[in-house]
Amino acid sequence: MSNSYRELIRDEVRELPFYVPGKPIEELRRERGLTNVVKLASNENSWGTDPAALDAIIKFLPDIFRYPDSKAYDLRLTIAASLGLKTEQFVFGNGSEEIIKLIALAFFRAGDEILMGKPTFPRYSSVSKMMGATPIELPCNNGYYPLERILDCITIHTRAVFICNPNNPTGTVLEEEHLREFVSRVPENVLLIFDEAYYEFMEIPFSGLLFLEEHPVIVLRTFSKAFGLAGLRIGFAISSSELIDGMERVREAFNVNALVQVAALAAWKNREYLQQIIAANAVERRYLTNELEGMGAKTFPSQTNFVMAFFPGMGTRLSEQLLDKGIIVRPGGGFGYPDGLRITVGTREENSMLLTALRNIITNKVT
Ligand SMILES: Cc1ncc(COP(=O)(O)O)c(C=O)c1O
Numbered sequence: 001m002s003n004s005y006r007e008l009i010r011d012e013v014r015e016l017p018f019y020v021p022g023k024p025i026e027e028l029r030r031e032r033g034l035t036n037v038v039k040l041a042s043n044e045n046s047w048g049t050d051p052a053a054l055d056a057i058i059k060f061l062p063d064i065f066r067y068p069d070s071k072a073y074d075l076r077l078t079i080a081a082s083l084g085l086k087t088e089q090f091v092f093g094n095g096s097e098e099i100i101k102l103i104a105l106a107f108f109r110a111g112d113e114i115l116m117g118k119p120t121f122p123r124y125s126s127v128s129k130m131m132g133a134t135p136i137e138l139p140c141n142n143g144y145y146p147l148e149r150i151l152d153c154i155t156i157h158t159r160a161v162f163i164c165n166p167n168n169p170t171g172t173v174l175e176e177e178h179l180r181e182f183v184s185r186v187p188e189n190v191l192l193i194f195d196e197a198y199y200e201f202m203e204i205p206f207s208g209l210l211f212l213e214e215h216p217v218i219v220l221r222t223f224s225k226a227f228g229l230a231g232l233r234i235g236f237a238i239s240s241s242e243l244i245d246g247m248e249r250v251r252e253a254f255n256v257n258a259l260v261q262v263a264a265l266a267a268w269k270n271r272e273y274l275q276q277i278i279a280a281n282a283v284e285r286r287y288l289t290n291e292l293e294g295m296g297a298k299t300f301p302s303q304t305n306f307v308m309a310f311f312p313g314m315g316t317r318l319s320e321q322l323l324d325k326g327i328i329v330r331p332g333g334g335f336g337y338p339d340g341l342r343i344t345v346g347t348r349e350e351n352s353m354l355l356t357a358l359r360n361i362i363t364n365k366v367t
Contacts (some may be wrong), residue, residue: 012132019122023328028305034326038353040344041328043168043198043306045228047280047347049263050273053229056266057259068258075265079236082268083209088241092256096197096222096235099247101127101161102239103218106246107191108133112159117145119169119335121195122161133159138161143170143300143308147182160191163208166198169335169342171302176206183211191243197235198304200226200278209238218243223260225305226277227267232260281305281330285345292343292356295362305345308332311362318361325357 006014016342024040029037072092093099100123108114110132116124118137125135134157138149145167162224166173186192192215194208199221208219218239224230234256237247248287267273289299289307297309311318314336319331332340344352 001303010128015243016126016129017122019126020334022330023323025328028323028326028328032324032326037326037328038346038350039328039364040346040350040354041342042230043225043304044230044346045225045277045305046284046345046350047228047277050267050270052270052273053227053263056262057232060259060262064258066258068254068261072251072256072261073264075261075268078265078268083238085238086241089238089244090236091239091244091251092236093251094235094255094257095224095233096195096220096237097123098233098255099220099235099237100124100195101130102247102250103193104128104131104133105250107243108159111157113153113155113157114157114160114162115150115153116162117150117164117167119337120145120162121168121197122334124164124193124195140167140170140172143167143172143224145172145174147174147178151182151185154187158190160193162193162195163184164195164197165208166196166202166302166304167332168197168304169306169332169337169340170300170308171198171304171306172300173202173303176210178212179206179208183215185352186215188215190216194219196220197222197225198273200274201281201305202303212238212240216240216243219227219276223264225265226274226281228277229260229263229267232257232263234260234264252302280347281345283347284351287348288343288345288351288355291351292358295355295358306342307343307345308337308340310337310339311341312339314362318358321361322354322357325358325361329354329356 025037025039066116074089076087104127108131113136114128114133115136117140128135211217216235222235292309297311299307299309315332330342343349
């Protein structure tokens with residue numbers, strides 16, 4: 001691209017970082033001529049898609065010549081009823097990532113300050129920059145979201161605070177009392193955005209929904225993790241109808257495809273499958289964590305479907321060497337943890353493959 005063309009790009013957009021997703025399985029197969037590849041890099045559901053969702057997709061396939069329901073009526077009604085909320089308190093998006101962008105488009109202005117932890121989900125910072133707002137990234141305390149520092153940094157310019165709970169990439173969960181105390185100290189004009197992508201995996205789930213009556217709050221949820229629909233894309237926000245109204249005005253009419261609407265409805269209703277996933281994930285997370293610690297790694301306590309593990313002096317090299325063995329994890333360098341690996345909890349077979357490969361790499365290095 002010639003430089004003069006680059007100048008056509010808005011200043012705020014020209015320097016935005018590209019999101020670096022986990023390496024796709026096919027890409028690693030192509031690059032290294034491998035057949036057996038395990039991906040534990042993007043916190044997908046390692047047990048696969050809910051069979052009820054698959055059935056719903058197959059039944060719906062002949063109808064995909066029609067546009068989707070712009071309001072996702074059936075899904076909205078079902079989720080609203082199960083959470084005891086009104087249908088106008090929801091907006092659906094092409095993944096919760098799209099909702100994060102809708103929030104920025106609807107609420108962030110040039111000059112605003114947007115507070116968040118560091119490390120956390122990188123989209124909060126990039127959508128803030130996209131709008132000409134300033135992301136203020138405050139270091140986590142030993143992996144925990146830095147509520148006290150956030151409070152200290154609230155100024156008259158603060159428009160919003162992102163709270164990722166459980167936090168990605170650390171996996172940690174805030175204490176409910178700390179969060180209550182925090183919310184009581186945040187000024188009423190500051191928007192609180194709770195990203196609860198990993199909510200279903202929390203040991204004792206509690207939500208930013210607790211504060212919906214007393215504060216401008218937006219809660220984000222997704223079907224990409226526990227519900228296993230990452231590839232079809234759907235997430236949603238829950239808020240007051242006034243704030244939802246703002247996001248609806250910047251949403252594309254057909255942002256949520258028809259197949260994922262029926263799939264999400266089936267998955268939402270299939271509580272039995274969800275419970276199986278949560279239970280299997282808890283068992284495997286414990287196994288993975290214990291084995292990693294047995295190898296000398298330190299981990300943050302995770303209540304998600306991933307574990308952040310630290311191998312002093314080895315993180316980046318380990319992730320590269322694992323690729324040679326057909327295993328994709330997320331190197332921690334991009335999160336500011338050069339010694340870290342963020343590892344999605346896999347099935348027992350996947351976890352064992354990873355652990356064996358890690359052991360081999362580490363032992364060979366020492367000898
Ligand atoms: C904390 C957090 N928020 C949001 C997302 C985006 O999820 P999706 O767009 O698939 O709903 C992710 C995905 O990894 C995440 O970890």
